[in-house]
Amino acid sequence: MKNRVYVLYGGKSCEHEVSIASACNIINELDKNKYDVFALYINNNGTWSKPLQIIKSVTLTELKQLDTSKYSQIQSIFDFFVGVLNTNSIIFPVIHGTYGEDGKVQGMLEMFNIPYVGNGVSASSIAMDKILSKKIFRSQDIPQAKYVSFSKKQFISFKSSCVQLVEEEIGFPCFVKPSNMGSSIGVSRCMTVEELFLAIEEAFNFDYMVLIEEEIIGREVLIAMTGNEEIKCSLAGEWQRNISFFNYEDKYMDEGLTPIIPAVLPKKTYLKICSYAKNAYKTLGCSGMLRADFFITEDHEIYLNEVNTIPGFTQHSMFPLLFQRSENKTYSELLDYLIQLGFSQHKQKNSIQYIKE
Template sequence: MKKVGVIFGGYSVEHEVSVITGMQVMENIDKSKYEVVPIYITKSGKWLTGSSLMEFKNYKDNNFKDVKQIMLSQSLNDHNIYLHPEGSGLFGKKILDKLDIVFPALHGTNGEDGTIQGLFELMNIPYVGGGVLASSVGMDKILMKDVYKSYSLPIVDYMWFYRSNWSKDREDVINKIEEKLGYPVFVKPANLGSSVGINKAKDRDGLISAIEIAVHYDRKIIVEKAVESPREINCAVLGYDNEVITSLCEEPMGWTEILSFEDKYIKGNNKGVKSSGETRRIPADIDETLRIKIEDLAIKAFTSIDCKGTARIDFLLDKDNNVYINEINTLPGSIGFYLWEGKGISIGKLIDKMIDIAIETHKEKNKNMYSYEANLFNRTQYGVKTRKV
C-alpha cells in the first residue's frame, strides 16, 4: 500500500480554500489502495503532521492535540521522502513516516505556482498535478496570456506593469492603460487566484482605486479589457501529453461583474442547480457547436503549457458568443470534482486517476539521462583564472 502525503494549507491568501480541498482529498481517496499522511502548512509556514489534522472541525476550533512540526529529507536509494521531527539534527534523525507520492492540495502562492513542485522534482518523487513549468505559467496571468497569444488562442486585450512603475510614475501608467484599453477594465494581481485583489474600473478614479488594492498582493499587475455582460463557462481537462479528456461544461450563476471569493466558495458550495438562486448550472446551457469549441480550446490551453493531472479552464462569452480564455487553474478548488461526476467519474475515481498520472509521468521523467561523462575535470586546469571551461 502506497503512502500518499496530502499537503494543504500554505503561506497564501488561499489558505482556507486549500484546507477544504485537502480535507476532500483525504476523505475520498481509496483507502484500500493508499494510506494518507496529512501534512498541514500553517499560515506562518510551519509544516505539521498528525492524525488530528484529518478532522475538519479541529481547524474551526484550532485544536490540534497530536501534531508534530516536521522537516523532509530525501532517500537517495529508494527516492522516498522521509518525515522527521523539526530540530532532530542532521545525523541520526528520527523517522516519523515516509512517503511514496505527494498530493499537493495547495492553492495560490507558494504551492500552485511551481515552487513546491520544484522541491519534489529535486527529490525525484512522484507528485500530483502540473509540473514546475505548467504551474508557474498557469499562475502568472501575464505569462499565461503571452503563451496563449503565441498559440493564437483567443484572449482579451491586456497590458501589465510592475508595482515599482506605479510608485515612480502613476500618471504614465494610467495614460498607457487609457490609451491602449480604455474603460471598463479589470485590474488583477498577476500571481493570485480566488478573485482576491481583483476589481473592475469604469473610470480613472476607479482605476486608481483598483490598482492601489492590487499592488498590495503582487509586484506585477495585469489590466484586461472588460467583456461587457459576460457569461462564464468553465471546463476541466484530465490527463497528460495528448491523452486527455474534457469534463462537462459549467456556468456559474447569480454573479454580475466579478465572480467573487464568496461566489466561488460560499454561495457555490453546493453543486448543481437549485430551483431558485442557483449557483452553477451543469451542464452549461450552450449549444453543441459552442460546447465543442470550448472543449477544444480547453484542451489546447491545457496542453500548450504542458499541464498534467487535472485543471479547470475558465472562459468568458460576450453577447455575440465570442469565446475568450480567461485563465487556467492548474489546481482547481475541490479539484473540480463536480465537473466530472456527470461523466461517471466520482471524486474517488478522479483522485485515483490523478495519482495514476503522477506515477506514469514520474516513470517517464526517469527515462531521461541525467549523466554525461565528459571527463571535464581531468581536462581542466583548476586555478587558472583566464582558463575557459
C-alpha cells in the same frame, strides 16, 4: 501494500482557508481501503506539521487545528522526505496560490524525486503568472480580452502614463488583478480613474506586477481537463448567478450557487472551447489536471479568461463536479485517476537519462 497518499495543504498563501476546505474533501473522499491517507499541513508561517494519518473522516475544524501548536513540527523536511516516504508514497498538493500552485512545491518534490499529483514546475509557474501565460496564449492565437500590465516600480515612477495607457488601450469598465494570485483575491472592477488608482494600489498588496483587462460581457463557462499525453475534456459548466463578478466569498462561501452542467451551448461553440482548452493544456505542458475558464458573448465569441493548475476541490468547486458528470464517475474515482496519472508521470520522468555513460 497500500499506497500512501500525503495530502499537502495550507501554506503561505492568501488562499490558505480554501486549501484547507479542498484538503478536507479530498481526505474524506480517498478510499481508505486502497490508501493509507495522511494530512500534511503547512501553517501560515510556512512551518510543516508532522503528517497525521486519517483513518476515517475528518471535519474542516479538525483540519484547521493541525497546527504546530498541537502537533510536533517536522524538524527536518529532508529527513521526512528521505525517511518517511517510500516507493509507494505520493504527495497530493492542494495548496492553492503562492508557494503551492506556482511551482515551488513541485520543484522541491522533483529534487527529492517524489511522485506527486498534478502539474509540474514549468506548467505551474507559468499558469500562475497571468501576464506570462497571456503572452504565451497570444502566441498560440488563443483569443483573450485586451490587457496591459506594469510593475509596481513603473507605476510609482510613471503613474499618469500608466493610467493614460489604461484609458487609451482598455477603457472603462476594466478589471485590475495581481499577476500572481487566485480566487479573485485583490481583483477589482473599476468604472473611473479614481477607482483605478485605488484598485491598482490594492493589487500591489499581493504582487509586484498588475494586469488590467477590458471587461467582457458574457457568460463564464468552465472546462475541466485531465490526463498526461492523452487529454480528456469535460462537459462545459457554468454557475447560475445574478452578479457580474465573483469575489472570494462568492466563490467559496455562497452555498446558494447552482452549477449548470452541461452549460447550454451550440455544439460548434463547445468544440471550439475544447480546442482552445486543449491547446492551452499542451502549450503549458500540463499533466494531471487543469481547469480553463472562458467568457462567451451573445455572439458566441470566445475569450480564455484564465487557467488553474490546482483547481478547487471544495464542496462548491466546479472541477470535481465537471468530472463526475462527464465521466459518470464518483469523486473517489476522480482522485484514483489523478493519483494514477501522478505515478505514471513520475515513472516517465525517471526513464530519462541525466548522465551520459
